[in-house]
Amino acid sequence: DRPPVTVIGLGAMGRALAGAFLDNGHPTTVWNRTAGKGGELTERGATEAATVTEAIAASRIVVLCVLDYDAVRDVLGAPGAQGASGAPGADGAVGADGADGVASVADILDILDTPGTPGTPGTPGTSGTVTGVLAGRTLVNLTNGTPRQARELARWVSEQGADYLDGGIMAVPPMIGTPGSLVLCSGSPEAFTAHERTLSATGTVSYLGEDAGRASLYDIALLSAMYGMFGGFFHAIAMVGSEKVPATEFTPLVVSWLNAMITGLPAMAKAYDTDDHSAAASNLRMQADAFVNLLDASGDQGVSAELLEPMGTLLHRGVAANLGGGDISALIDLLRTDLAGA
Numbered sequence: 001d002r003p004p005v006t007v008i009g010l011g012a013m014g015r016a017l018a019g020a021f022l023d024n025g026h027p028t029t030v031w032n033r034t035a036g037k038g039g040e041l042t043e044r045g046a047t048e049a050a051t052v053t054e055a056i057a058a059s060r061i062v063v064l065c066v067l068d069y070d071a072v073r074d075v076l077g078a079p080g081a082q083g084a085s086g087a088p089g090a091d092g093a094v095g096a097d098g099a100d101g102v103a104s105v106a107d108i109l110d111i112l113d114t115p116g117t118p119g120t121p122g123t124p125g126t127s128g129t130v131t132g133v134l135a136g137r138t139l140v141n142l143t144n145g146t147p148r149q150a151r152e153l154a155r156w157v158s159e160q161g162a163d164y165l166d167g168g169i170m171a172v173p174p175m176i177g178t179p180g181s182l183v184l185c186s187g188s189p190e191a192f193t194a195h196e197r198t199l200s201a202t203g204t205v206s207y208l209g210e211d212a213g214r215a216s217l218y219d220i221a222l223l224s225a226m227y228g229m230f231g232g233f234f235h236a237i238a239m240v241g242s243e244k245v246p247a248t249e250f251t252p253l254v255v256s257w258l259n260a261m262i263t264g265l266p267a268m269a270k271a272y273d274t275d276d277h278s279a280a281a282s283n284l285r286m287q288a289d290a291f292v293n294l295l296d297a298s299g300d301q302g303v304s305a306e307l308l309e310p311m312g313t314l315l316h317r318g319v320a321a322n323l324g325g326g327d328i329s330a331l332i333d334l335l336r337t338d339l340a341g342a
């Protein structure tokens, strides 16, 4: 009774997604630009389509997971495509092999519990490379991209008479299909309602409303937080490494320190939402002064301060903007170039 699913793109992530649909009993059709990547999946019962059009025609729900939006446009023949569809390409598989270390999805979901609103149905459109066959189907694009790219693609897909869902995968391939995998999803509410059960084969799916760009916005924001954390960790390890302290010896301290600091984020978020940064246990001016020590010590230890310098600059901008007496959460507004001069 499980509906057929098509998966386009058999990189590390596409293969994991197709495997999850197979595991859940969905008749699964796959297609990849470079043929021959469906081997293990076809052994498990997947059908490898000869063309992308044939792949799309096989299911009402078409999951697309390729490298980037240039690849998406190549596959769909959508406007703005760069490079010829079908050209052989390098396989830069980036699948990680570890699935541990990811925070509780339930915690993230508590925050993401955003109800959807009704949307407008797709309008009939023209036919092009694959466009004729797209009509009446739902395209679920799980390729990483920007909110603007997602919204532009949503518009184009809708012009083809198809529904569009965009997704951000907050997981690495080995996690797909487990509850620890979080897929952020936004776009057509009707399509989400129709396909929620199917999509949940990939893990925990969270719907963020009808704006196709919202899932990408959250995805990019979460990745930004992650890279900030990685940057801090890399600098810390380089610092102690400069005196031959093994990273494995120091890292448990980093983990407990970051866990302690993470508990302060909700208060900062509240300060940002209410625009009241007055409650500061450690005020911004003090932190700007102390931050100089981080930069000086890095120089002394022979460690590049390139990851830290932007925070130092921002702290000093905060002092110059007379925010020194409050909490450093006041710095968030300084990042908003759209507010500059407002």
Ligand code: NDP
Pocket (backbone or CB within 6 Å): 009, 010, 011, 012, 013, 014, 032, 033, 034, 035, 037, 065, 066, 067, 068, 070, 071, 072, 074, 075, 083, 085, 086, 088, 089, 090, 091, 092, 093, 094, 095, 096, 142, 143, 144, 145, 169, 170, 171, 172, 173
């Ligand atoms: P891979 O590098 O393993 O695979 C890339 C896929 O894109 C291949 O199927 C490749 O086809 C295809 N592709 C690239 N360029 C084109 C093109 N011009 N036309 C058609 N197909 C093309 O990447 P992943 O599978 O790991 O990642 C896929 C998406 O998932 C990315 O957007 C990534 O950011 C996202 N993601 C990945 C995660 C991960 O940990 N791997 C985590 C979360 C999101 P071919 O085989 O022919 O080269």
